[in-house]
Amino acid sequence: MTYAPAGSKATLRESRRQLATVIDLNKCMACQTCTVACKGLWTRHPGAEHMRFANVTYEPGAGYPRQWSLMGGGYQGREMRSGRLPTLSDYGGGPRTYNHEAVTRRGESQRVHLQLLDEHGETPSWSYNWDEEVGGGQWPNPYYVHLPRKCNHCSRPPCVDACPKGAIYKREADGIVLIDQDRCSGHRFCVEACPYKAIYFNPVAGKSEKCIECFPRVDEGIAPACSRQCVGRTRHYGYLDDTTCGVHKLVKQWHVALPLHPEYGTSPNVYYVPPLSPLAFDADGNLLDQMRIPNEFLISLFGPRVPRALATLQEEMAKQKAGESSELIELLVGRVWADRFGGFTKDPAHRPRDA
Amino acid sequence: MKARRVRASEEDLLSPDSSFWSGGKTEFVALSPVPLAMTQEVSPLMAKRTDHGAVSSVEVAAVHNGSHLALRLEWETSTSNAIDDLDRFADAAAVMFPMHPEAAAVTMGSEGRPVNAWYWRAGSAGRATCFDVVAEGLGTSVRRDARQTSLTTRSAYVQGRWHITLVRALETGGDAMRFEAGATTGIAFSVWDGANAERAAHKSASMSFSELELEA
Structure with a gap:
């Protein structure tokens, strides 16, 4: 069925196919190009200042919004799990600026150092990526992982279940989860229900907003901006059931791309290739037979299939090193840029004017 | 409940301090928490709530001037609440x-049996x-611009008490409720306590329609 406003949950949840994203964490350098690509397209309107539908944070770390993974939501078996809502300060407040005036024009640079200022001209105590590169682990084995996130366009979306207005639905053709802005009343049960906190309340509009998977681009065969603009070639995009597409191969054939927090029970559709890391040191600087990023930590993010995925990556890397060709490694390296997007390769700059 | 006919302008009707309010009878309407189990299909997350229904009664008075109906609602609540952060909810009625x-x-009506609020x-x-x-039933409510039906409101929060007046023309055309002097209709009430994060069906309500008679 196509979207019926306030239709039954079964109808609203239904989709024939599913678009999905794979992100290779071995290559993400947290440059925030995805964040900016998205921000510039979709969240520049009033009330959206705090929103970053695409964002990259550091794990272990508080994340964005701050402590999102401790806020509840998702499912526990068949039951929906209650949670709490983030405050504006959990998102790092509104737009930030710097004291450029004092440092560069008033000649105070010998006394005043460059610093971030909040909307009241004060030094904030928290902001987006405040804990950048803090990470975890003890000397001599500190570690962190860059974690790019966006809406997971879940196959079992708790936001759809939670909305008392029937305003949230999956598109039948591709599983993109959207909020009908005409029906949304801003009750925010969806924000509470989303364990990834990928839904944002707009206090000016009095409605909730989220990643729309760049659907106006997708409808014209253009990959979402966060994927297309990624300079690190970390992302694959396409239909999960398209056997020719990198997404399908990495998730379904090679089993090296895993969902974030599968225990939330929402069947998310952004998949991550977990990061390999150098060998850890002992206190005397000798190499140990374990990787610096602890397996338990990666398992806490991506579930129990992490060791198998890492082993596959290592086996295939060894093959490639030995001079054999590995389809998996070629896929992840991504020599041909356009191969990464499952056919969604049109250039947005060459769209017909009347489109 | 009876809406007395008074000689008053639309502006007078809106003012909670107009003299005709003190002359008339007010009614205390008991409110109780909406039984959210019935919203399981609409929102299983909302259906889990048991902490709603913070406001247990609302004091109501009604008058009309032959062209407009005015309702005055008052209730006690220890704080006034607006959406002043992303996790905050507003007092509402x-x-x-x-x-x-x-x-x-x-259930806010059902298919083919609409309600207007x-x-x-x-x-x-x-x-x-x-x-x-x-x-026309749970989860189907549609908000419309109040200007479409000439609905106007005025409100004040004074010493732990909300004072709200709502005024609308008896006849507005379209698919909104029509009122007629001399006729009786049903009326029901809901109050949301913002401090208790009440919104949607997570609220206090009078649950059934009582009678509202517009004096001829």
Whole structure:
């Protein structure tokens, strides 16, 4: 069925196919190009200042919004799990600026150092990526992982279940989860229900907003901006059931791309290739037979299939090193840029004017 | 409940201090927490709530001037609340009328048995908002611009008590409730306590329609 406003949950949840994203964490350098690509397209309107539908944070770390993974939501078996809502300060407040005036024009640079200022001209105590590169682990084995996130366009979306207005639905053709802005009343049960906190309340509009998977681009065969603009070639995009597409191969054939927090029970559709890391040191600087990023930590993010995925990556890397060709490694390296997007390769700059 | 006929301008009707309010009888309407188990299909997350229904009674008075109906609602609540952060909810109130003789208040009507409501919500810096609402059952409510039905409201929070007046023309055309002097209709009430994060069906309500007679 196509979207019926306030239709039954079964109808609203239904989709024939599913678009999905794979992100290779071995290559993400947290440059925030995805964040900016998205921000510039979709969240520049009033009330959206705090929103970053695409964002990259550091794990272990508080994340964005701050402590999102401790806020509840998702499912526990068949039951929906209650949670709490983030405050504006959990998102790092509104737009930030710097004291450029004092440092560069008033000649105070010998006394005043460059610093971030909040909307009241004060030094904030928290902001987006405040804990950048803090990470975890003890000397001599500190570690962190860059974690790019966006809406997971879940196959079992708790936001759809939670909305008392029937305003949230999956598109039948591709599983993109959207909020009908005409029906949304801003009750925010969806924000509470989303364990990834990928839904944002707009206090000016009095409605909730989220990643729309760049659907106006997708409808014209253009990959979402966060994927297309990624300079690190970390992302694959396409239909999960398209056997020719990198997404399908990495998730379904090679089993090296895993969902974030599968225990939330929402069947998310952004998949991550977990990061390999150098060998850890002992206190005397000798190499140990374990990787610096602890397996338990990666398992806490991506579930129990992490060791198998890492082993596959290592086996295939060894093959490639030995001079054999590995389809998996070629896929992840991504020599041909356009191969990464499952056919969604049109250039947005060459769209017909009347489109 | 009876809406006395008074000689008053539309502006006088809106003012909670107009002298005719003190002359008339007010009624205390008991409110109880909406039984959210019935919303399981609409929102299993909302259906889990058991902490709602913070406001247990609302004091109501009604008058009309032959062209406009005015309702005054007052209730006690220890704080006034607006959406002043992303996790905050506003104090709000609504009056609802059946547009079909068999429309049920507790479910906000049902298919083919619509209800019409006037909804008021507190805003930051005193900027309250109001909507005209139509619904045909749980989860189907549609908010419409209050200007479409000439609904106006005024509100004040004084010493732990909200004072709200809602005024609308008896006849507005379209698919909104029609009122007639001399006739009796049903009326139901809801109050949301913002401090308790009440919104949607997570609220206090009078649950069934009582009678509202407009003096001839």
